Amino acid sequence: MPFTALVTVAAVVLTVLLGVRVSRLREKHGIEAPATTGHPEFERGNRVHQNTIEQLVVFLPLLWLGLYVLGDAIAGLLGAVWIVGRIVYANGYTSEMATRRPGMLITTLPVAILLLASLWGILQGFIA
DSSP, X not given: OHHHHHHHHHHHHHHHHHHHHHHHHHHHHTOOTTOOOSOHHHHHHHHHHXXXXXXXXXXXXXXXHHHHHHOHHHHHHHHHHHHHHHHHHHXXXXXXXXXXXXXXXXXXXXXXXXXXXXXXXXHHHHHO
């Protein structure tokens, strides 16, 4: 469980750091809360943060379900890939929206594997 727990903490820290980036972009461009528009750089940074929060809600439960089916090392590895994907996505999206696709694909792969593994584990539980 240490790898899965470490990835969980890393995912939360990444999300917090993306939120800090949004705060700094608000200050840089003079955008008062609760506004979500105002400057393209801010809007992209805000979307990265919001999208990461949306993804986190799917990723974290699947990560922990995957732990029981795949074991700590594999679940942790898949989680690390997810984090790398989020970083690639964030860097691509904030520089130019068109370059977000590689990060999206990297992020989708571990989520799909964790989802299939979780469903398989649940099915095995009913069969056993």
